[in-house]
Amino acid sequence: MRDSEMTTCAPTLLELQWAVRRDVLGLADGAASEYVVPDGLAPQARLAIYRNTANSTLLTALRLTYPAVQALVGSEFFEGATRRFIGQCPPLSAHLDSYGGSFPDFLAQMPEAASLAYLTDTARLEWVVNQVLHAPDGKPLDLRRLEQLADADIETVRFLPSPAARVLESCFPVDVIWHAVLSRDDSALAGINLDADPVWLYVHRGTSGVAVDRITEEQCRFTAALLAGRPLHDALVDGPDAGTSVWLAHLLASGCFVDVCLSSQASRRATGRQVA
Template sequence: MNLRVPTLPELQRAMQRSLLDCADGDASTWVIADGLDAATRLGIYRNTCASVLSSALRLAFPAVQHLVGPVFFDGAARLFVAQAPPRSAWLDEYGAEFPDFLDRLPQAASVPYLADVARLEWHVNLVLHAPDAAPLDIARLTALGEAGPAELRFQSHPAVRLLRCEFPVDVIWRAVLERDDRTMEAVNLADGPVWLLVHRTQSGIDVVRLGECEWRFTAALFLGKSLPAALEEASCDDAHAVLALHLARGCLVDASVGSGTSARAFRRTSP
């Protein structure tokens, strides 16, 4: 019997329905048996797809896996994969919705901080894979001349993220990854919320706890607001010290005066 050859989009849609919805109808008609029936062949592809996506989640959320154990994690990962298939072929981008999924998962309710740990790990993942950029050269700020702080704006490094969590997840995350049971036992969940800065350094990923005021001031700066506007949102007594620390950490890559397309920008140039 001669079968119509499907177009590539038809075949892709059929495989998508088979892999994600277990609906093999269309795809099975285009499978050549050759020793294995269509259902078995498609099942192999489906299991491989779920396994690869679960592995991607294990790589992105190692502390979460340690907290709940590999069996629980694998079960949760497969439930998530079924509900939230990837939208991109780049697996480093897969898992953004996993923390919220864990927050809604009834079986994870006994670990109330689990979703927040996952949120921190996702931010670590984003920072780890973010593009690089040369940090702002402090000496270049003198080129701003007479503009004054009222017009001064900054651009944050691509490998910097801010995160607020209800629980002290920075302590939990480090304790779990370092297998520090003593610190883990001493964690007081009432020590939250915490305001965190996640950034990439030459030696790895650093998670810094900020005060609430420092965090809000930093968030305003990272959004490109002027210094006075950032101070208005969070009136920090040590705002200039916070800014100096961000410059020293390399969290800022660009400075400008003015706004819009007319702004004059200054960044460190390559030698």
Template sequence: MPTLREVQRALARGIFSADPEEALAHVAGDAIAAAERFAVHRNNAVTTLVGALCRVYPVVEKLVGAEFFAAAARAFIDRHPPRTAYLNHYGAEFADFLGAFPAAAEIVYLSDVARFEWAVHGVLNAPDAPALAPAMLVELSESAHGEVRFVPHPAVRLLTVNYPADAIWRAVQAGDDAALAALELDGAPMSFLVERRGDAVALRRLTADEAQMTALLFSGAALSQVAPEHDRVAFVTLLAEHLAQGRFAGFAAPPQGRGDKES
């Protein structure tokens, strides 16, 4: 007799497979055939996942319409079944999927909007964490400054796209068709920070240099690796802004440079 875990795995494989034979062996059939019972279960599961994707990507759905979105979502689900029952983590690959989805080829900005919405979803659902207090850096010896490596706050995302996903997102949410029609879709790369402020999302567009510096800082590069490559005044100004806005959750530095204290 199979274990409960084995039955659950067989049913999951059947839901996301074109061949449900293995799963049907574990489905009772009486007045309603096993295949019909399983089809109902599969449809309910897929409908739940489509709904989960719609909640993460509401602007994408508005751009393409509910019917198109549902069809794209079902195709995505077939290729990317969930790995966990916690659906807040489901849909990370949807932007890349849309970028390669033939039916969406003419909507050149769609995958960037999806990337933006995933960033919004990420910051809104990120765990609460205290921001790094700039005063904690005061105890560092001057010789340790160059070795400081920052830890980005979990409720901040750095995003680079080719189309104005932030402006599209705002226009669609506001129902401003005129603003949407006026946008220039010339495919020029742009970067911005997506961050949580209270229960809302805040956006901050970055210049190319600011984005490059921020990417290095968020990746854990030491200050000595970041500063020499950029204008010193611009770097210090940006770093001060990141600290003041709470975009770091901690830092690491040589123990001898900070009295053997950890942040």
């Protein structure tokens, strides 16, 4: 642009950043080119370099998050699907570990993937594993906190979940598929029965890495209730299985929770977050 034009209509830094972002992510056609000095290379050619780099970076991030999905569909199909996904669902932040959470739902809507009924749930498992893997560290609940509770508090106690603990259910044996694909175990893949019973999974991070454990439906429902912040008393009423107390002890030992609070305290915390 000419100096006189720059003086009268120069964009703010924020406007310039948004224009470049839209162009680099393919959300606009040349909107940022008027702010780029040619200097021997056309503005769009310069922006294309950054666009290619951005797409390549996002593609690599999705490959790292969904290695089993890529192995199941092949590199060519995976790259085509992810490029389409990147165009429709650009990242909302620079934190690449948090990018791609809606990819399983995107796969579910792809006509080309309709014949692979188990693909979406396999992708959901990989996303949960990614969340657990990159979740911030949390100090496991000190069991002495439970000893400090009064008897009257038991009905209102809630557990604060670890960010590295999740549950997942699927109509397909996605844990077996995931393990077999990543370990390249062709015999295990050949032996998978897609019509087998549904699976319920407890995904958590321990000292040796991310674990994907099969659990019962009752254990999954109980764990999901506690992770969602329901009072322990209510979760026990909904699932009064004789082994629930044993399963709760297992959850505590695995670091599923980081603290406890009472329902009134949880309400005040939620209100404080809303006000903030």
